[in-house]
Amino acid sequence: MTGFDESDAFEAAVPLSRRAMAARPAPYLDDLNPAQRAAVEALDGPVLMLAGAGTGKTKALTARIAHLLTTARARPNEILAVTFTNKAAREMKERVGRLLGEAVEGMPWMGTFHSISVKILRRHAELVGLKSNFTILDTDDQIRLMKQLIVAANIDEKRWPARMLAGLIDGWKNRALTPQKVPNSEAAAFNHRGTELYEQYQERLKTLNAVDFGDLLLHVLTIFQAHPDVLAQYQRWLRYILVDEYQDTNVAQYLWLRLLAQAHHNICCVGDDDQSIYGWRGAEVGNILRFEKDFPGAKVIRLEQNYRSTPHILAAASGVISANAGRLGKTLWTEVEDGHKVRLIGHWDGEEEARWIGEEVERLQKGTRDFKRMSLNDMAILVRASHQMRAFEDRFLTIGLPYRVIGGPRFYERLEVRDAMAYFRLAVNPDDNLAFERVVNTPKRGLGEKGMQEIYQTARAGRLSLFDAARLMTVRGEFKGKAANAVRSFLDAIDRWNEVASSRRRSAAADVTDVRRIVPGSDEAFTAFEPEETVDAGSASDEQALSDAPASDYDHVRLAELILDESGYAAIWQQDKTPEAPGRLENLKSLIEGLEEFDNLQGFLEHVALIMDNDSVDAVEKVSIMTLHAAKGLEFPAVFLPGWEDGLFPSQRSMDESGLKGLEEERRLAYVGITRAEKLCTISFAANRRVYGQWQSALPSRFIDELPADHVEVLTPPGLYGGGFGAAGMAAGFGGGSTIEQKAMKADVYNSPGWKRMQARGADRPMAQPQEARNMVIDATAVSSFVLDDRVFHQKFGYGTVVGIEGDKLDVAFDKAGVKKIVARFVVSAAQADDVPF
DNA sequence: AAGGCGATGTTTTTT
DNA sequence: ACATCGCCTT
Numbered sequence: 040m041t042g043f044d045e046s047d048a049f050e051a052a053v054p055l056s057r058r059a060m061a062a063r064p065a066p067y068l069d070d071l072n073p074a075q076r077a078a079v080e081a082l083d084g085p086v087l088m089l090a091g092a093g094t095g096k097t098k099a100l101t102a103r104i105a106h107l108l109t110t111a112r113a114r115p116n117e118i119l120a121v122t123f124t125n126k127a128a129r130e131m132k133e134r135v136g137r138l139l140g141e142a143v144e145g146m147p148w149m150g151t152f153h154s155i156s157v158k159i160l161r162r163h164a165e166l167v168g169l170k171s172n173f174t175i176l177d178t179d180d181q182i183r184l185m186k187q188l189i190v191a192a193n194i195d196e197k198r199w200p201a202r203m204l205a206g207l208i209d210g211w212k213n214r215a216l217t218p219q220k221v222p223n224s225e226a227a228a229f230n231h232r233g234t235e236l237y238e239q240y241q242e243r244l245k246t247l248n249a250v251d252f253g254d255l256l257l258h259v260l261t262i263f264q265a266h267p268d269v270l271a272q273y274q275r276w277l278r279y280i281l282v283d284e285y286q287d288t289n290v291a292q293y294l295w296l297r298l299l300a301q302a303h304h305n306i307c308c309v310g311d312d313d314q315s316i317y318g319w320r321g322a323e324v325g326n327i328l329r330f331e332k333d334f335p336g337a338k339v340i341r342l343e344q345n346y347r348s349t350p351h352i353l354a355a356a357s358g359v360i361s362a363n364a365g366r367l368g369k370t371l372w373t374e375v376e377d378g379h380k381v382r383l384i385g386h387w388d389g390e391e392e393a394r395w396i397g398e399e400v401e402r403l404q405k406g407t408r409d410f411k412r413m414s415l416n417d418m419a420i421l422v423r424a425s426h427q428m429r430a431f432e433d434r435f436l437t438i439g440l441p442y443r444v445i446g447g448p449r450f451y452e453r454l455e456v457r458d459a460m461a462y463f464r465l466a467v468n469p470d471d472n473l474a475f476e477r478v479v480n481t482p483k484r485g486l487g488e489k490g491m492q493e494i495y496q497t498a499r500a501g502r503l504s505l506f507d508a509a510r511l512m513t514v515r516g517e518f519k520g521k522a523a524n525a526v527r528s529f530l531d532a533i534d535r536w537n538e539v540a541s542s543r544r545r546s547a548a549a550d551v552t553d554v555r556r557i558v559p560g561s562d563e564a565f566t567a568f569e570p571e572e573t574v575d576a577g578s579a580s581d582e583q584a585l586s587d588a589p590a591s592d593y594d595h596v597r598l599a600e601l602i603l604d605e606s607g608y609a610a611i612w613q614q615d616k617t618p619e620a621p622g623r624l625e626n627l628k629s630l631i632e633g634l635e636e637f638d639n640l641q642g643f644l645e646h647v648a649l650i651m652d653n654d655s656v657d658a659v660e661k662v663s664i665m666t667l668h669a670a671k672g673l674e675f676p677a678v679f680l681p682g683w684e685d686g687l688f689p690s691q692r693s694m695d696e697s698g699l700k701g702l703e704e705e706r707r708l709a710y711v712g713i714t715r716a717e718k719l720c721t722i723s724f725a726a727n728r729r730v731y732g733q734w735q736s737a738l739p740s741r742f743i744d745e746l747p748a749d750h751v752e753v754l755t756p757p758g759l760y761g762g763g764f765g766a767a768g769m770a771a772g773f774g775g776g777s778t779i780e781q782k783a784m785k786a787d788v789y790n791s792p793g794w795k796r797m798q799a800r801g802a803d804r805p806m807a808q809p810q811e812a813r814n815m816v817i818d819a820t821a822v823s824s825f826v827l828d829d830r831v832f833h834q835k836f837g838y839g840t841v842v843g844i845e846g847d848k849l850d851v852a853f854d855k856a857g858v859k860k861i862v863a864r865f866v867v868s869a870a871q872a873d874d875v876p877f
Numbered sequence: 878a879a880g881g882c883g884a885t886g887t888t889t890t891t892t
Numbered sequence: 893a894c895a896t897c898g899c900c901t902t
Binding site: 123124125151152153154156175177178251252253255256287316317319320423424425426446449480483485486487488489490520521522648649666667668669690692693704708731 | 878879888889
Binding site: 197 | 893898
């Protein structure tokens with residue numbers, strides 16, 4: 040399945056008999072509270088469902104879809120259900136499926152704004168001067184393209200970087216502004232050349248038969264506006280519209296929805312203005328605030344009963360958010376009566392904060408007086424900015440606490456994955472210039488600046504693709520030295536892959552012999568990804584070919600392996616001994632594994648362009664670390680919110696750039712953070728933090744002042760640190776503070792010379808005595824297999840030498856990362872790492 | 878052509 | 893601190 044199964048969307052396949060559905064009872068309604076039920080039953084006309092955090096929004100939304108189907112208001116293919124993420128779309132699909140049994144077969148219009156737009160755009164591409172097989176560029180492609188335009192326009196790329204232009208154009212597209220519609224007031228943008236470059240960029244995209252993400256929406260909008268007949272068709276088709284996370288819509292998405300809804304007005308938008316946290320990428324809270332004006336006669340239904348958090352947590356969240364102006368206003372309440380107050384604690388610095396949270400996580404895992412044992416999966420650390428994650432990663436690594444980072448660099452955005460993808464793109468379409476450009480000299484094929492320029496010139500002169508130009512130059516013998524042979528075999532290889540790939544596309548039943556015939560010796564070809572147990576591999580893959588995986592799947596997966604092997608790309612990372620290399624090989628391996636779900640390379644490439652998520656399910660229990668943004672929609676029994684310091688959170692930059700609006704969005708972020716917690720929410724801040732290598736001190740976040748004191752428990756700072764006498768020192772300074780954060784953090788104590796001296800002493804010999812005593816015990820049972828001077832390899836820190844052993848913990852002097860204390864099971868011997876790439 | 882070295886700019890993130 | 897990038901050297 041490619042995820043672009045368009046046929047059922049347009050051929051009105053109705054897998055469901057209206058009468059059969061209507062006859063079915065509606066058990067899902069019994070399960071709802073009055074507000075949810077009202078939201079589900081108000082099927083006709085515009086509805087705004089204001090759903091606070093944890094109020095059963097998805098439940099109401101899915102029940103509503105079920106209700107539309109059951110009451111025969113709509114057939115599955117007449118409902119347009121839009122979400123922002125693929126994950127949300129998937130979840131909705133699943134839950135509707137669960138409500139209705141298997142009846143949801145055909146809900147072709149459930150998806151993200153972008154995936155639905157692709158579907159429409161492929162159908163009507165010619166109306167905006169595209170072919171229906173247009174390619175979707177990702178951010179990296181866009182930037183490279185713009186860079187070329189900037190250089191060509193003779194603009195100093197230093198002062199006017201491509202990223203800036205990309206941001207500008209993106210902003211315009213979010214606001215549904217085509218180059219012609221950009222207001223004059225913004226003509227000065229980008230050195231007065233902004234609109235000009237925007238226009239050129241769109242031209243280039245058209246010649247490349249490509250679109251970027253913004254175009255997906257914008258082109259559809261253009262089509263709808265310029266072709267009323269097409270619009271009318273979709274309006275007739277999509278009789279009921281549901282929108283999730285409406286507070287995150289931008290102008291283009293709003294217009295898109297309004298056009299589709301204006302005929303029948305059956306639009307139900309679900310959202311929470313207090314959770315609007317994407318203003319910086321074009322979302323307009325105004326959309327949700329204006330809903331009743333935009334859709335006259337709209338019913339507004341508030342979901343306020345919260346099923347997630349304790350009253351203290353809700354009160355803390357509502358105390359913070361009430362400082363915002365211009366809210367639609369909701370009051371969350373819960374039937375739950377008891378629960379722990381929100382905890383607040385101050386620390387000396389960021390490292391201590393990480394240390395304390397690490398210990399706290401371990402304590403919760405074991406269970407405490409107040410809390411019974413908690414799984415690591417039930418705990419999350421939510422940070423404002425991703426660089427804050429490091430302190431936690433470092434700390435958790437050294438104490439051996441399993442963690443998972445959610446978000447971070449997206450799988451498909453990683454260098455090696457993108458390179459591999461470029462190779463696949465070339466195999467499917469050798470004329471893909473952006474892909475060609477990306478990998479023609481990766482691995483090094485002796486092509487430098489000069490060689491590349493010649494290819495460009497030849498291409499321009501003969502109006503050829505880069506691939507054809509390079510081919511012409513090989514025939515003419517215009518490449519010098521190393522390049523001559525390397526480029527020729529590169530081109531030949533692309534030809535072979537392309538032949539396999541196209542034959543695969545023509546006949547799904549192509550057999551394995553195809554590959555063998557075209558590429559002699561391919562049996563041994565893909566050594567890079569052969570598992571070590573090669574002896575078994577033959578029978579294993581035979582078995583696979585016969586059982587779960589259809590025979591046709593085997594080929595393109597094999598082809599992909601072959602491509603990475605023949606191109607020498609896999610070899611780059613096998614030979615690379617930097618710490619990242621094994622991880623990169625691992626990623627390439629999972630890329631190949633991901634291929635198995637698709638019918639062919641092309642299907643995979645299309646899928647990847649839109650679906651950029653990679654939530655791998657993990658059997659191991661782990662504590663989650665993520666940004667507040669990534670946490671939206673999630674919930675955890677225990678949540679840690681570190682780094683509540685002015686400047687960090689609320690972020691200085693946000694306030695500088697967007698003033699009060701920025702501050703309010705930060706406050707909503709705080710609200711989102713607190714409301715992720717079910718049972719226990721712990722907020723913390725540090726007096727000192729290393730920012731860009733510089734020590735900086737900060738004041739506790741202003742949001743801390745907004746926490747209602749009655750619902751907050753102020754914890755005593757650790758003091759365990761440094762062997763116990765810290766606690767005594769601090770206790771002396773405690774006891775008279777008036778504000779909440781003064782109680783949490785007696786800055787004068789921490790700043791006193793005595794405290795600093797103590798810190799220094801502690802840092803020199805951290806807990807020397809107790810550790811050695813403990814190791815004697817550990818040594819007897821858990822014996823490390825490493826000895827001093829062993830060369831070891833660590834997934835994150837790379838290669839290093841063992842310089843100390845304490846039971847299950849090693850002191851390792853890493854070649855790149857310095858000396859670290861590491862739990863032995865997190866390293867392997869270097870020899871082992873050399874033999875086995877992953 | 879390719880590797881090494883200093884200047885540079887660092888939120889949040891989806892599609 | 894740190895990674896990325898462009899320039900400079902070999």
